[in-house]
Amino acid sequence: MSWRASERLMETIAHYANFPATGVSLRQMVQFGERPSTGTYRPHITMGYLTPPGTLFRASQFLSEELPIRLAHRVQDLDNLPDGLNEMPSIRKVQEWYAQSFEELVTLPRPSLSSEVRERLMRPARRINGVDQRLLSQTTANPSVRKGQYQSAPEHTNGNGNGNGHEVGRRTAQTRRYYYPADDGQDWPPELNAYNKRFAESLEKIKRRHDGVVTTVAQGILEWKRKKQRMQIDNNIQAFLDRFYMSRIGIRMLIGQHIALLDQKQRPDPNYVGIICTKTNVRELAQEAIDNARFVCEDHYGLFDAPKVQLICQPNINFMYVPGHLSHMLFETLKNSLRAVVETHGQDMEEFPVTKVIVAEGREDITIKVSDEGGGIPRSSIPLVWTYMYTTVDQTPSLDPDFNQSDFKAPMAGFGYGLPISRLYARYFGGDLKLISMEGYGTDVYLHLNRLSSSSEPLQ
Ligand SMILES: Nc1ncnc2c1ncn2[C@@H]1O[C@H](COP(=O)(O)OP(=O)(O)OP(=O)(O)O)[C@@H](O)[C@H]1O
Numbered sequence: 001m002s003w004r005a006s007e008r009l010m011e012t013i014a015h016y017a018n019f020p021a022t023g024v025s026l027r028q029m030v031q032f033g034e035r036p037s038t039g040t041y042r043p044h045i046t047m048g049y050l051t052p053p054g055t056l057f058r059a060s061q062f063l064s065e066e067l068p069i070r071l072a073h074r075v076q077d078l079d080n081l082p083d084g085l086n087e088m089p090s091i092r093k094v095q096e097w098y099a100q101s102f103e104e105l106v107t108l109p110r111p112s113l114s115s116e117v118r119e120r121l122m123r124p125a126r127r128i129n130g131v132d133q134r135l136l137s138q139t140t141a142n143p144s145v146r147k148g149q150y151q152s153a154p155e156h157t158n159g160n161g162n163g164n165g166h167e168v169g170r171r172t173a174q175t176r177r178y179y180y181p182a183d184d185g186q187d188w189p190p191e192l193n194a195y196n197k198r199f200a201e202s203l204e205k206i207k208r209r210h211d212g213v214v215t216t217v218a219q220g221i222l223e224w225k226r227k228k229q230r231m232q233i234d235n236n237i238q239a240f241l242d243r244f245y246m247s248r249i250g251i252r253m254l255i256g257q258h259i260a261l262l263d264q265k266q267r268p269d270p271n272y273v274g275i276i277c278t279k280t281n282v283r284e285l286a287q288e289a290i291d292n293a294r295f296v297c298e299d300h301y302g303l304f305d306a307p308k309v310q311l312i313c314q315p316n317i318n319f320m321y322v323p324g325h326l327s328h329m330l331f332e333t334l335k336n337s338l339r340a341v342v343e344t345h346g347q348d349m350e351e352f353p354v355t356k357v358i359v360a361e362g363r364e365d366i367t368i369k370v371s372d373e374g375g376g377i378p379r380s381s382i383p384l385v386w387t388y389m390y391t392t393v394d395q396t397p398s399l400d401p402d403f404n405q406s407d408f409k410a411p412m413a414g415f416g417y418g419l420p421i422s423r424l425y426a427r428y429f430g431g432d433l434k435l436i437s438m439e440g441y442g443t444d445v446y447l448h449l450n451r452l453s454s455s456s457e458p459l460q
Pocket residue numbers: 332336337340372374375376377385390391392393408411412413414415416417418419420442443
């Protein structure tokens with residue numbers, strides 16, 4: 001291992017961890033990245049649409065404060081894990097990744113800009129698409145989450161406690177207002193563009209470094225279970241994992257969005273703002289998830305034809321969402337249903353009962369019900385299905401350290417991560433995932449997706 005956190009770095013991290021994360025809503029992310037159709041900024045024709053440099057710079061500034069704060073919380077949280085869990089080699093490794101990424105962000109050289117340029121950067125673009133950009137939408141409380149449920153640390157000084165918290169406090173207070181585009185009417189100095197590029201490159205590197213976090217933390221828990229001869233994780237560790245993975249979803253969302261905005265020409269589709277699709281078509285995504293889950297099921301059980309899935313959905317239901325998140329949740333719930341159906345009725349069954357996927361569109365929510373006849377779950381086990389590493393698969397597939405995947409996509413089942421992680425994705429944008437089962441018959445999973453898209457990331 002070549003990289004080590006210095007003591008000084010750990011002090012800086014502890015300092016940043018005094019500040020709370022700033023939650024952003026889906027709608028704000030979209031408003032920020034929307035292409036200015038009027039106004040004076042004209043991108044170079046051959047480049048396609050790019051987010052204007054001044055606006056991008058503001059986003060970089062916001063992230064260069066916000067990401068270190070979020071990373072710092074994680075480093076500390078990992079450090080404070082109880083009962084020797086913080087000592088496990090895989091947990092240490094993950095902690096080092098977070099510390100290293102933190103360091104890269106806070107030491108990235110900033111451009112020296114004239115006071116004129118700096119002043120212009122603080123000025124908002126007056127009107128984009130006829131809307132005054134200073135009147136940005138407000139975030140609302142996340143309806144599926146108790147206040148503090150996924151909060152990073154039990155107590156916060158809220159950035160205005162002791163004197164030495166001053167500098168970051170002042171700067172974050174300024175950049176908090178970043179979610180409106182800058183005045184991009186004239187050219188910017190080359191230093192600004194160079195910084196944007198440097199910053200994006202560093203984000204890409206960080207994103208890649210953290211690809212294996214979920215599997216490596218899972219590995220760390222296994223190491224600990226083995227060492228301490230534990231069968232189950234307690235509430236403390238469950239709460240830690242919820243926080244940790246929720247935070248990871250947020251960090252990757254912000255990074256992914258920033259990188260995608262920088263390079264909109266990769267996505268000529270006008271419905272995309274970064275990785276958010278303003279017209280996510282539910283039926284298409286659901287059909288794709290069904291096909292994928294059935295394919296994995298056939299592959300896993302050696303079936304010629306996986307149990308059928310009936311999709312009941314109006315063709316044109318669409319809403320603002322991250323298609324990748326929705327695909328993930330649908331795929332996970334469908335795999336669970338197909339597995340339950342096959343294992344309850346036996347692989348040799350001629351005709352399996354059909355699993356239904358029903359999509360309803362309301363004013364507040366789009367709700368997707370996945371309804372199977374896979375025998376259900378005993379009522380006493382329901383709380384367990386939300387526990388990480390709870391699975392009824394006998395042998396957990398191997399989790400060797402080189403298995404460097406961002407999530408457990410490939411196998412049919414066996415890590416016990418499918419449901420808890422899917423619920424985090426749902427809650428991240430103000431939705432929820434619920435499960436109701438009839439033991440002896442089947443299970444209904446309700447995936448609620450919030451259409452209002454104003455709820456804040458559940459980090460406070
Ligand atoms: N539709 C369902 N019918 C019956 N049991 C279910 C259903 N969905 C989930 N379960 C039970 O809940 C457990 C946990 O599900 P979860 O998706 O979190 O993990 P998993 O499927 O075991 O592994 P993976 O992490 O690969 O998804 C399953 O092992 C299974 O026992």
